[in-house]
Amino acid sequence: MVVEDLSFRYPSSKENALDHVSLRVSGGEVVALAGPNGCGKTTLLRAACGILEPLTGRVWIPGTTGPVHRLPPDRRARLIGVVPQMEKLPPGFTAAETVMLGRISFHGWFGPESVADREAVQSALSAVGLDGLDGQFVETLSGGGQQRVMIARALAQEAPILLMDEPTAHLDVRHQMETLALLHDLAHEFRRAVLIVLHDLNLVSRFADRVALLERGRMIRCGPPVEVFTSETLSSLYDFPLQVIPHPERGFPLVLPDGDEPSADAYGVSASAVEIPPGGENLHRPRKRG
C-alpha cells in the first residue's frame, strides 16, 4: 500500500489534519503510527482505508486501477481489513454473527453463507482467543472481548492489508501480546501488510518493523524503532521528558517517562486548580446535617 503526498482537512477545521504525508507499507512488515493526541494518526488510517477523500495526494494499492477511495466498497473490503477505534457495538448480535458481517464482500447482500465463510469466522474467532464464545451476545462481552470481536471481523475478511486503530487499547497485557504477536506473524509469515496505530511506545518498539511519528499532521520521522526512538526525538514530540534505554536482555528500546516524583507539580500541571472548595464534601470532617 502506497500513501503519496496525502493531505486532508476536516470541513469544520482551518488546519490540515494531514499535511503531505507519504508512507509505504509493504506485505511482510508491521508499520506503527505513533504521536501525541490529535496528531492525525486516526485520520491517516481512515484516509488509508478509503473512507475519507483526500484533499491532495492519493492512497494506492499496487495492482488496483485507481485510488483507494474510488474503489467499490466490496473490492476494498477484500483488500483491506479495518479495526476502527473502539466504538460501542450494537446489541442483539452474537460474536459469530458480528464476525460473519466481515464476510459480506464474499457472499453479497443476499447470497447464502458458504462453508468457507463459516470456517473463516471460526478461525478468526479462535485466532483472537474467543473459541467457544461465538454464541455469546457481544454486548455481554467485556470491552476487551468486544475489541477482540472487532479484530476477528477484520481477520475474517482475509484481506492482504490490515489497518488497526488502537486494537489493544482495551486488552489486558496477555491479550495485547497475543494480538500483536498474531499481527507480527501475519505480516512476516503470510506477507500481509499491517498498519497499526499504537499509543504504547514499548509495544511499538517490540513489535513494529518501522514506526512513523506524526506531529500535527506532518510525518516527522519514519524508520525502525531502534533508530527513531531517541530521548531527544520523543521528548520534543510529546513535549514531555522521556528517557529511552535499551532493554537489558534483548536490546530493543524501552521508553520511560521521566520526572522525579509522582507529583503533578513536577509536570507543570497543578492539582490546586481543581481542589474541592471550602464547604464541599470532605473525607475528614463529617458532613453537617441541617
Next chain:
Amino acid sequence: MVERTAKPVKVRRCRATVSRILASQVARPHRDPSAFARKVRSIPIATRPRRSLPAQGSFFPRALPFILCIALLILALGASVAIGAVPIPIGQLIQLLLRRPEAANLPASLSSIIWDLRLPRTIFIALLGMSLASSGCAFQGIFRNPLADPYLLGIGSGASLGVALAISIPAFSLGIGSGKPGALPAIPLFAFAGALITVILVYRWVRPGRGSAPSTRLILAGVAAGAFAQSLAAFLFYRTREQTQRALSWLMGGMLLGGWDPVRITLPYILLGIVALIVMGRVLNLLQFGDEQAEQTGLNVARARWVLITAASLTTAAGVAFGGVIGFIGLAVPHLARLLWGTDYRRLLPLSTLLGASVLLAADLLARTVLAPQELPVGIVTALLGAPFFFYLLGRRESVM
C-alpha cells in the same frame, strides 16, 4: 454432551500453547521471528485446520416465533371474517369459504357478506398491517433511530399528497366513483411517486455530497416535509367539495374503497416491497454498526440505503393509497417484535410483518364493533391503543434498541 465437555478442554490447551510460546519468545532476541512463528501454528489463519461453526440453536426454538405469529395471524383473519353485524359461527364460515353454501343450507346473502364485504376488507387490512410494520421496521434499521416509522421522512405524507393530487384531478376523481378502468390502478402509482419525490427532496436537501448521512437532520427535515405535504393534501381535499367527507375520513385512516379492487391493485406492490426488505435483512444488520464500519466491511452504504428506502416507500405508498394514514402500527409493532425476539433483522423483519397484520386486524375489529353499526376509521383505534403502549415501551427504554 461429548461436545460440551470437550470444548473447554480444547480452549485451555490452546491457551497453554500460546503462553508457552510467549514464554519462549521472552528468552529470544525479538528480531528473530522464525522460531517464534514456527511454533504459533494455532494462529496463522490460512494453514490451520478449519472447523465449521455449529448450527445456531436447533430448528424448533428458532422457528417458534414464526409458528406463533402465523397462528396469531390465522386467528386474527378468522375473527375478522367471522365477527361483524351478522356473526357467523366457525362451522358455517368454513363451509362458506369452501364455497359450499348449499351443503350447510345457508342463504346466499351470507355468502355475499363473506365474499364481497368481509373477506376483501380483511385481506386488505392484513396487507396494510404488513406494509406498515415491515416498512417501519426497515426505517428504524436504515436510520438506526428508534423513532422512525413509515411517516418519517415525509414518506406517508408524500404518498397522501400523491393520492390527493390524483383525486383532485377531475378525471380521476370521477373514475374512483364510477369504476372507470385505469383510474384505480393509477392511485398507488401517484402515491408512490409522491412518496419517492418527497424522500428524494429531503435526502438531497440534507445531504448534498458523499459521506455518512446525518440521521437526525434527515429526520427533522422529513418531519417538516411531511407536515407540509400533509397540509397540502388536506388543502386539496377541501377544494374538491364533493369528495371532502370521504377524503377526510381516509386521512384519519378510513378505507377509501371497499371490494376486491384495493387488494388486487396493491397486492403486487406490497408483496414486492416486503420481499425486497426481507431479503435485505443482512444489509440492515450491517447498517446497525454505523456507516463507516459497514463501508469498511464491504457494503456500498449509499446504494444499500437507496434500495432499502425505495422498497420501504413502495410498500408504504401502496398501503397508504387505499388504506389512508394509520399511525403507530409502523412504530410500535417493530418495537414489540424486537422486545420479544431480538434485533437480528433477518428474523425481525418477517416477524414484524406477520405481527403487524395481526395487530391491525385486531384494531380494525375494534373499530368496526365498538360503535356498531357506525364504523370508526382504524387510525383512531391504533392511535388510541398504540400511544399508551408506546409510553409503556418508553418506560422500559433500556430494552428497546
